Amino acid sequence: MTVAAIVPAAGRGERLGLGRPKALAVVGGLALVARAVDALVAGGVEAVVVVAPPGDEDTVRAALGSRRVVVVPGDDDRVGSVAAALDALPADADVVLVHDAARCLCPPEVVSAVIDAVRAGHPAVVPVTAVADTLKRTGAAGEVLATVDRSGLAAVQTPQGFDPPTLRAAHQRARERRAAGGPVLATDDAGLAEDLGVTVVTVPGDPRAFKVTTALDLAMAEALVSAGPA
Ligand SMILES: Nc1ccn([C@@H]2O[C@H](COP(=O)(O)OP(=O)(O)OP(=O)(O)O)[C@@H](O)[C@H]2O)c(=O)n1
């Protein structure tokens, strides 16, 4: 039995604005995608499928160096990119993680906690952190409509863990919804599993698993790597 992972790295990184795919941005001398793969392997992942921007597969392979990964081309959105990797998973995988290349500093302990929870029998697992800010619902003109009770809310990170049939069924349902002209509203894989009626459980996430989205995030990642192990 194998612990496998899909690393969606096919985004264009518009909000980071480097003019090249975000997964190829470098922190402490290593591309984000290489750091994300290393974190997964350190946490117990044995086989990795990286999803590259179509046309940039060789550049992504070069950034990954000698790491033993399969690289496949992605799609227009994250859901499509993860789906594009499903057929490249090892046949004997009993756990599949999906981990954003952009969450490049995820501690290995988070990875292993997600794997352990799937192996304990949970079909879908997400790492979460507490929400620190007050949350408000706003209207079209930016006016505050209501204050949201944050006590029952959590911020969701990756890696998200699944038993393979659950992840495949979740993406099959998403494909069917798209084919029928309906929207795919989920912004993560666990959301697709929820759409199937699967109960998703949580494990503790970690602030270091933040998603590099903007230039400030990239600067924070660089500072954390320069500061050394926390
Ligand atoms: N078509 C896409 C879009 C996103 N992703 C991946 O999904 C993760 C989370 O996406 P996000 O942080 O939004 O990355 P980008 O889409 O690159 O960012 P932006 O929205 O700023 O362009 C990233 O690792 C990204 O590479 C992907 O594989 N395929």
Ligand SMILES: C[C@](O)(CO)[C@H](O)COP(=O)(O)O
């Ligand atoms: C999958 C994710 O990282 C969980 O928080 C998040 O939903 C990705 O969102 P994005 O808009 O594709 O960056």
